[in-house]
Amino acid sequence: MTTLATRPPRTRTGARAGTVLAMAIALAVLAAASAALGAFDIPLADLAGSALHRLGLGGRELDRVAESVLWNVRLPRVALAVLVGASLGCAGALMQGVFGNPLADPGTIGVSSGAAVGAVTAIGFGATAFGAWTVPAFAFTGGLVTVGGVYLLSRGEGGTRVVGLILTGIAVNAFAGALIGLVMSTVDNARLTGITFWQLGSMAQATWPKVLAVLPCALLGLIVAPRYARRLDLLALGERPARHLGVDVERLRLTLIVLVALLTAAAVSVSGIIGFVGLVVPHLLRMIAGPGHRFLIPGSALGGALVLLTADLAARTLAAPAELPLGVLTALIGSPFFFWLLRATRAKSGGWG
């Protein structure tokens, strides 16, 4: 009797630990592979040697080209993919929790597009107001205005309606697309090419300054988000029951909206709109290890990093020497998943519940 009653939660605890461990190992292996593989192969032994040398723990320096490829091209790219992926995964988990719907993510709600308007404005008009942080700052502003606007517009009496929210997201995406088009039609050809490549979502121009540019936004969001895990669990009961359990629902929502804007801005400002990571990763993790946000939030960050690192490695090796746009790759895999999810959700709850 007792074993029957307690087994599933215990299995879930096991699944959680196992999933985290597996993802962490996979992430380490993929990071090493990403650093080693490419047009200029660097053997794993050399990789370790160079890393040890830099840390002052022995090892040996590589020749100038290899050393430069590794430290100035590959590793910033790995770091950027990890940061962007973690931000997207975490933002997805937060959004799904806030809106109580597995279909919510920064892409569907229009936060990514809003952040993109900010980023395109900064890139298109060559703004430099905040130095290296100009694009992330513009993207954050754009994302925050959008998510705040969506929230206010879709908020009915007594709370946020999911249908209204997603429909508003469609309208916002269209409006943001128009604004981006407007900016693109006014800038010169060189900037236009820059925007186009950025828009497809790519890690190709990764540099350490770019990593530093998104680091504050991403890190702040990733560190603060897990604090709200338990309150997000309670929100699954509905707004009023969550309040009965001591959650200040309105304040929780506003805080999380700012966090989502931060994380999305971090991701969008360097790599354009990379869709579906925030949608797919939390959903898969929920199926494997349950919906508890104390696992789901950090887990989705880890999973997002893993997915994006994998996608980036595939993007630059599958069609080498050409490089596939990363956003195209994630959308190719993510859109059918979204479609399946849509059908499954409708079949289960008979609509949009």
Place this chain on the structure above:
Amino acid sequence: MTHTELAAAVDVTLTLGGREVLRGASVDVRAGEVLALVGPNGAGKSTLLAALAADLRPASGTVRLAGREARAWRVAELARHRAVLPQHPALTFPFTAAEVVAMGRAPWARTPMAEADGAIVAACLADCEVAELAGRPFAELSGGEKARVALARVLAQRTALLMLDEPTAALDLRHQELVMRVCRERAGAGDGVVVVLHDLGLAAAHCDRVAVLREGAIAACGPPREVFTPALLSEVYRQPVDVLTHPARDEPIVLPVRSPRTAPLGESA
């Protein structure tokens, strides 16, 4: 006579969507008793419960909890004073029954009370006879099972005041009795319980007092034996009723007056 007042509504008027749902309703919930809110559909039972729970702010009148005005309470403090069972328990993500019940412990996180979390969750699962469902996803449970898991969550909150909105609506005979027995036990332990009920028999059998609502106001309030009179109930429900007395226990039984013609066809044939 002095009572410890856990919650009280004084002359409360409340408007929802342009309709005046409560019109000068006054009621108090006392420690150590089970109070039933009964009345026809749309009389304002759930709204009165929500006002007492400090969910809805009255347009006029006062709601007090433990002697303090409802609006002076912080959300977190309220969660340690009163627990509320919603009419339709819902859940958006596939948490298990045990996880749902454990959510009831959230208000006590980071307090010394949190040490007993595991024991309390297990006890509440057992009290509501849902221990064997602990590992099942909430969404896969039947309506009656969901209702009992939701009740276990509310019990796990361990508050002095319990507010239950139709806890027996989805339940069979046996589990209706179970829920009312749990209410009695909590009242016996000194807590106050206010419960919205449709079944006047249950209210008569298990509640210390009943408040009969009519069009947003209290038509009568007191012990079931005094309040459940044919005249009052027939008028409030706009349906003639008979009130009998249980042959073995001194307990009113309420039955609608039925003309013989409405009896099943098979019997007259």
